Amino acid sequence: MKLMFSISLFLLLPYCTSQTSDVIIESTPASSIGGVIQTELEKTVTLVCTLQSGTHDDKELVWLRNGAAVDLKDGNKENRSSVCISPVIIEDEGATFTCHLKSNTSNKVFVTLNVTYHTDISGLEEVTVEDGESLVLQCHMRANPMVTLVTWKLNGSLVDLSTSSFIITSDGITSKLQINKVERSLHEGLYQCTATSSVYGERSKSFQLTVTEKTLKFPLMPMIAGLVVVGLTALLAIISRWRKIARCCK
Ligand SMILES: *[C@@H]1O[C@H](CO)[C@@H](O)[C@H](O)[C@H]1NC(C)=O
Ligand SMILES: *[C@@H]1O[C@H](CO)[C@@H](O)[C@H](O)[C@H]1NC(C)=O
Ligand SMILES: *[C@@H]1O[C@H](CO)[C@@H](O)[C@H](O)[C@H]1NC(C)=O
Ligand SMILES: *[C@@H]1O[C@H](CO)[C@@H](O)[C@H](O)[C@H]1NC(C)=O
Secondary structure, eight states: OHHHHHHHHHHHHHHHHTOOSSEEEEEESOOOTTSEEEEETTOOEEEEEEEOSSOOSOOBEEEEETTEEOOOOTTSSBSEEEEEEOSOOGGGTTOEEEEEETTEEEEEEEEEEEEEBOOOOOSEEEEEEETTOOEEEEEEOOOBSOOSEEEEEETTEEOOTTSTTEEEEEOSSEEEEEESSOOHHHHOEEEEEEEEETTTEEEEEEEEEEEEOOOOOOOHHHHHHHHHHHHHHHHHHHHHHHHHHHHHHO
């Protein structure tokens, strides 16, 4: 551990000293050459900006996060200023932290966070669908680095895409398994989506699909048509009957 630390410090030094800048940024964990800091969700990143020796009339430092000023307390501005990102969240992925002298914006140094995380899919979801209906199962695949493989299984075997009943689509963030017309004999069972990450390995979510009998929906339109016919017939009957009665009374 101590060895690793000294190596990373060694790697950090050329990056810092090669900057002909008013300020330098040191970080925990250390940044790689190019100023990228590797971190993960829930972790803590500490950044320290230090004024380099030299003649500076003004010693006040400024921190920017993606170009917006970071609110610094008094006593954390002169000569040395630190920023703590704790805990690291998904929105910190790719964020750039810049430090410069308040009086001279032409000399900036920056670091970028590379927040790695796996998709958060997990657990078992119960899904019930009626025979003949359509179905969409979804798994969110957002991850850094991006997942390298997504698979869908039914009862432990990869879903058979050669039969036209399964459609798998993905927009890079969500993977969807779609069935346009569910049939109990073909589709009922345990589904599982699995995302593979080169860094974090596999993660899965399961769906227990139950296909229920088709419920008899009340055929509303034919019924309305039927009622209209009955009503019209009755009306005609009354009219003709009334005519007959009227004729009699003449
Ligand atoms: C900053 O450094 C200068 C000397 O370089 C020193 O005179 C001054 O007191 C320091 N300020 C703080 C707040 O440490
Ligand atoms: C800002 O810093 C650069 C490099 O150190 C220097 O050349 C330039 O004159 C400075 N500008 C001001 C306004 O001090
Ligand atoms: C971020 O870290 C991942 C995992 O180590 C790596 O694959 C990726 O290239 C890094 N991205 C950047 C921008 O450094
Ligand atoms: C999946 O397994 C369940 C339980 O063994 C079974 O009832 C179902 O028919 C199977 N589904 C398919 C499509 O084979």
